Amino acid sequence: MTVRAVRRADLDEVIAIDAAVTGIEKRNYWQRVYRRYGIGSKGEQRWFLVALAGGKVAGFLIGEVRDWEFGSPPCGWVFAIDVDPHARQAGIGTRLLSALSTSLRRTGVRQLRTLLARDNTLILSFFRSQGMMAAPMIPLEMDLLPDSSATEGAQ
Template sequence: MRPVRRGDLDQVIALDAQETGLEKRDYWERVYKRYGRAVRGEQSWFLVAVTGSEIVGFVIGEVRDWEFGSPPCGWLFAINIAQPARVAGIGSRLMTSFCDALRAAGVRKLRTMLSRENTLVLSFFRSQGMMAAPIIPLELDLPAAAPKGRA
């Protein structure tokens, strides 16, 4: 486990594309700029699991404080393990590394969100001791924006 490097990004993008079926290079460039180049003292992490020269997993998250009245807590935004490496404990080691970083930052709670249909990741999180939180995510479908020039 180590912090991501700029040279890792192509492998991270490929790993994500294997899972999602989409190559989201622009998205991952923004994620790298925000989490991969964290300034000392910033409470954000983008960690990769490496076997030889191959990226076999990653975890990304940060400390968020006082949103919606919540004291500082860790938020895990993304975790992904290459399919051939999933039974090797790499996900658990990434979670441990991320949780250790949160504890060192004084944080005592970790949160994340996922689609209820994502049973694979839900099972993994439950195996790590995570359970339903006392928060309710809400969403609103927004209509398409009116074409420019129309009120």
């Protein structure tokens, strides 16, 4: 198995893995991600990595360094990782995360973060197995209800 930067020719396989995992094919989204994290990412501390097994894309990971956001010194984020359901539990996810960690260390970053859904026990088990633990931060969110003043103004 090898891990390398994504190439345009990998995109169809990436899209297929994502669609298999999430049930939604998002071709336009992946084109945008490729433009942002695949090409043109040199020197910008962004990584879009693929793992190849038997000449096929078996998994991918996307991560980047975010500087001074959320009041934090430069920190690595992994915001997508997916392994082909037929290729799991063979160390591919570990290899992808390890490749990102190595790149982050080289840039001087000493911390890696991610966000995950509370009920996604699979990804939680995976990240815990890699040494990640609950962070001293909490995510917050709210529903953005329709703007009543805008609605009134339109009437």
